Amino acid sequence: MKIFSAAQIREADAYTIRHEPISSLQLMERAAGACAQWLYGHFDASRPCYIFCGMGNNGGDGLVIARLLQDKGYQATACVLHHSSKASADHQANREALERQYPQSLYDIHAVTDFPELPAGSIIVDAIFGTGLSRPIEGWMTGIVHKLNDLQARHTVIAIDLPSGLLADASSVLMPVVHAHHTLSFEVYKLALLMPENAARTGQVYILSIGLHPAYLTQTPARFHVTDAAMMRTIYQPRQPFAHKGTFGHALLVAGSYGKMGAAVLSAQACLHAGVGLLTCHVPQCGYLVMQISAPCAMCITDPQEAYSAHFHEGLSPAEAVKYKTIGIGPGLGTATATAKALELLLEQYQQPVVIDADALNIMAAYPFLLSRIPPGSLLTPHPKEFERIFGSTRNDFERLERLSQQATQLQLYILLKGRYTAIACPDGAVYFNATGNPGMATGGSGDVLTGILTALLAQGYAPKAAVLLGAYLHGLAGDIAAARLSQEAMTAETIIDCLGPAFLQL
Ligand SMILES: NC(=O)C1=CN([C@@H]2O[C@H](COP(=O)(O)OP(=O)(O)OC[C@H]3O[C@@H](n4cnc5c(N)ncnc54)[C@H](O)[C@@H]3O)[C@@H](O)[C@H]2O)[C@@H](O)CC1
Numbered sequence: 001m002k003i004f005s006a007a008q009i010r011e012a013d014a015y016t017i018r019h020e021p022i023s024s025l026q027l028m029e030r031a032a033g034a035c036a037q038w039l040y041g042h043f044d045a046s047r048p049c050y051i052f053c054g055m056g057n058n059g060g061d062g063l064v065i066a067r068l069l070q071d072k073g074y075q076a077t078a079c080v081l082h083h084s085s086k087a088s089a090d091h092q093a094n095r096e097a098l099e100r101q102y103p104q105s106l107y108d109i110h111a112v113t114d115f116p117e118l119p120a121g122s123i124i125v126d127a128i129f130g131t132g133l134s135r136p137i138e139g140w141m142t143g144i145v146h147k148l149n150d151l152q153a154r155h156t157v158i159a160i161d162l163p164s165g166l167l168a169d170a171s172s173v174l175m176p177v178v179h180a181h182h183t184l185s186f187e188v189y190k191l192a193l194l195m196p197e198n199a200a201r202t203g204q205v206y207i208l209s210i211g212l213h214p215a216y217l218t219q220t221p222a223r224f225h226v227t228d229a230a231m232m233r234t235i236y237q238p239r240q241p242f243a244h245k246g247t248f249g250h251a252l253l254v255a256g257s258y259g260k261m262g263a264a265v266l267s268a269q270a271c272l273h274a275g276v277g278l279l280t281c282h283v284p285q286c287g288y289l290v291m292q293i294s295a296p297c298a299m300c301i302t303d304p305q306e307a308y309s310a311h312f313h314e315g316l317s318p319a320e321a322v323k324y325k326t327i328g329i330g331p332g333l334g335t336a337t338a339t340a341k342a343l344e345l346l347l348e349q350y351q352q353p354v355v356i357d358a359d360a361l362n363i364m365a366a367y368p369f370l371l372s373r374i375p376p377g378s379l380l381t382p383h384p385k386e387f388e389r390i391f392g393s394t395r396n397d398f399e400r401l402e403r404l405s406q407q408a409t410q411l412q413l414y415i416l417l418k419g420r421y422t423a424i425a426c427p428d429g430a431v432y433f434n435a436t437g438n439p440g441m442a443t444g445g446s447g448d449v450l451t452g453i454l455t456a457l458l459a460q461g462y463a464p465k466a467a468v469l470l471g472a473y474l475h476g477l478a479g480d481i482a483a484a485r486l487s488q489e490a491m492t493a494e495t496i497i498d499c500l501g502p503a504f505l506q507l
């Protein structure tokens with residue numbers, strides 16, 4: 001699914017109005033109808049509804065929602081906030097329609113002192129500002145936002161299209177923004193809904209189709225995307241009947257050190273469960289038995305060092321290196337100086353895309369000159385802290401996203417920034433957000449599992465972009481299946497591996 005800017009969404013509305021064709025008033029009716037349907041499904045008519053409406057078309061949606069709720073027997077009050085003397089045409093038309101049918105359900109607010117008393121358990125619908133917001137909320141409307149946010153603990157707040165005050169395409173940190181429990185957004189994700197800095201404002205996000213014209217949606221280029229099952233079905237390659245283990249590549253995994261062999265085992269098991277043909281693990285002496293016993297399907301070579309690895313480059317002479325389709329490096333590796341030196345030498349000798357994670361990323365942060373030596377097309381998988389160590393801190397999530405994308409382009413790498421919506425920046429400037437996964441995955445070792453999956457997909461011959469998009473999706477999907485089976489609390493990184501099978505079966 002593409003992510004459109006506020007300007008593109010306005011174009012999509014206009015395109016739909018011209019080409020469907022449909023009047024803007026009918027389109028508003030359809031958008032508000034989708035919200036009303038959602039509300040009927042989630043709350044019964046016993047809960048009083050207060051719909052706070054701005055003077056633009058977001059407020060117009062709110063006025064229609066009030067009328068549709070009244071039609072179904074809900075007690076709905078449209079509280080119109082006169083922040084401007086002029087209403088949009090569709091707002092005005094829907095105000096008149098509500099006034100004709102349900103005059104008692106209109107309530108005008110000209111100042112904070114007009115704010116109504118809300119009975120306990122009310123539903124608050126925030127239809128004040130949507131994608132038309134062009135600047136921070138100011139003046140007495142700030143007081144309204146504070147009032148609504150004070151009420152959030154005692155009432156359910158549902159934002160229409162965007163929580164009011166949130167800019168669709170830029171950071172709104174420190175700005176007054178309504179805090180919603182649920183956001184019902186139209187047709188496509190907006191960038192602001194995917195940013196961690198807005199998590200407390202958006203609550204749970206639902207994308208409701210309002211039937212914007214499919215031709216506009218398919219023809220309009222977008223830089224930002226959210227991946228989905230349909231996209232994965234185009235990437236996934238089922239195995240051919242005459243395939244043999246050579247077909248699926250031989251991967252080298254360089255991982256583990258004393259006290260962190262678990263990370264290496266998790267990566268190895270994930271790699272094996274994600275379809276690698278052959279796997280060799282390079283581990284320090286202390287890890288030999290651990291790996292052989294925990295991952296008997298993998299081969300194991302040991303470093304001369306006891307507690308950490310520092311010689312993994314040595315088996316990578318040009319003749320040796322070709323046997324490995326890819327290398328996954330980093331989980332539990334440690335950051336000893338000798339390990340960093342071996343990583344430098346490995347990058348001199350190995351030219352194909354690799355997966356770089358965890359301590360290999362921390363080594364990059366300590367020796368930034370190594371970044372430019374990573375083979376083009378490689379996959380980097382930092383969590384936010386690792387990202388900051390390598391690429392520096394930023395003032396907000398939008399700035400961080402730009403830095404992520406700019407680095408991916410400059411270094412010609414795929415950089416996957418982990419989070420609720422993992423952001424995958426590609427060398428061509430595109431960014432894909434992964435929507436699978438859940439907070440149950442915020443547990444030690446889940447990142448190591450991702451490294452194993454990505455290594456397996458590269459080994460099987462998936463192109464780097466296909467591998468990183470499919471890998472992130474499968475990892476989150478396996479996490480979702482694990483959470484459904486066991487709960488978010490009880491699941492572990494190991495159960496994510498156990499659920500990779502069912503995740504593949506769902507593709
Ligand atoms: N035909 C359409 O264009 C459709 C629009 N829809 C709704 O319309 C919304 C966009 O409507 P609009 O473009 O009218 O804009 P909004 O209703 O989002 O709000 C912007 C209005 O407030 C003013 N404004 C902007 N920033 C302000 C600020 N900080 N303080 C005070 N006033 C401010 C603007 O001049 C404009 O009048 C969408 O989010 C969606 O809810 C839906 O009904 C679907 C169809």
Ligand SMILES: Nc1ncnc2c1ncn2[C@@H]1O[C@H](COP(=O)(O)OP(=O)(O)O)[C@@H](O)[C@H]1O
Nearest residue numbers: 418419420437438439441442444445446447448
């Ligand atoms: N709230 C969440 N929602 C979705 N995915 C999450 C959430 N929290 C963590 N994850 C995923 O879990 C993984 C955690 O990785 P990482 O922080 O590297 O863990 P570790 O270092 O313990 O292996 C990432 O892929 C991340 O996207």
Ligand SMILES: [K+]
Nearest residue numbers: 126129162164
């Ligand atoms: K809103």
